[in-house]
Amino acid sequence: MGFAEEHHQWLEYHKKRRTGERLDRLERGHGHGEQMFLERVWWPIFGNMDNLHPEYEVADWRGRPYFVDFVWKPGQVKVAIEVKGYGPHVQNTDRTRYRQELNRETYLQIAGYRVVAVPYDDLESSPELIISLLKALLTPCLLKNKDEGSRQFTSIERDILRIASRKNGFLRPVDVVKQLGINRRTARKYINFLCEKGKFKPVLEQGSNRVCRYELIHSFLDSEVW
Template identity: 80%
Template sequence: MGFAEEHHQWLEYHKKRRTGERLDRLERGHRHGEQMFVERVWWPIFGHMDNLHPEYEVSDWRGRPYFVDLVWKPGQVKFAIEIKGYGPHVQNTDRTRYRQEINRETYLQIAGYRVVAVPYDDLESMPELTISLFKSLLTPCLLKSTDEEGRQYTRLEREILRLASCWNGFLRPVDLVNELGVNPRTVKKYMNSLCEKGKFRPVMAQGSTRVCRYEYIHSFMDNELW
């Protein structure tokens, strides 16, 4: 499944769980800059949008609702991601709005969020820089969860993940049988387990319910598992 389809399903998932102003803000707020960040930075790093929330509502220091462009909440960690365009942030044409924005970011830090500002221009001209910075920023927060995750995989599951990272992202059951020297039932058992753990998606043969291959859901932390 490619980015466009995943992005559409992700937005629909969040829209179905919102009403009123929260829904309206999602439809109005998740625009070009936010979509470009998800496509050019988040997707290349993770290959999915799990735990990523668009136009996430929080309360500011006055108790008023405020919508963060994107919030990532994998467990206890909370990141508030704001896409910054060149405009009031630099020119200060609306000084009251500018002060409120600075105070909101400070309050988000008090509330336990790590606030990350992403320049819109970098998303257009050099997204690879933002990718590099995000990897460096997120890796320390993910190491602990990756260690815990690694204990959840058997030796054979780790070997399957290693093969998936080396190949083109798709695995056929017959290829795993030949490569690993195990029987088809074993392959089916372990692939079902990895699908339940969110590492693969089964792909059905056209016009059939038979699984013809598995799509690998990549994470940049997967190389820590072996």
């Protein structure tokens, strides 16, 4: 599934779960800059939008609602991401509003969020820089959940993932049979488990509904988890 289709489904998923001001804010606030961040930075890193929430409502230090462009919550990690343009955030003549924005960012960190400010201009001119910086920031955060991530896979499943990785991301049940010495039924069972866990997707034979192999769905932390 490509970015456009995935983004549409992800956005509709969140819209269906919101009403009132929270829905209105999502429809108004998820604009060009936010979509460009997803397409040019987030998608190349992760290839999905799992655990990512758009226009996420939090309370500020006064208890008033505040909407963050994105909040990413995998496990115990909480990352608040704001896409910031030069005009609204630097040339803002409303000093009270600007001061409150800075105080909100400080409060988010007190509340346990890692706060990331993404320059809009860099999304247009050098998204690869944002990708590099974001990977460096998020990798240590995710490694806090390394043991938890490892436990979601059995020993056989991790072996199968390693085999697929060595075969450039594509796997046939017969490859598992040969490498692990297990029977074909057992190999298919564990591959199906990994499909359910989002690590494989079936690839159909051209012009047929028959599955001929499985494609590994990569994560940039795969080597740390397996």
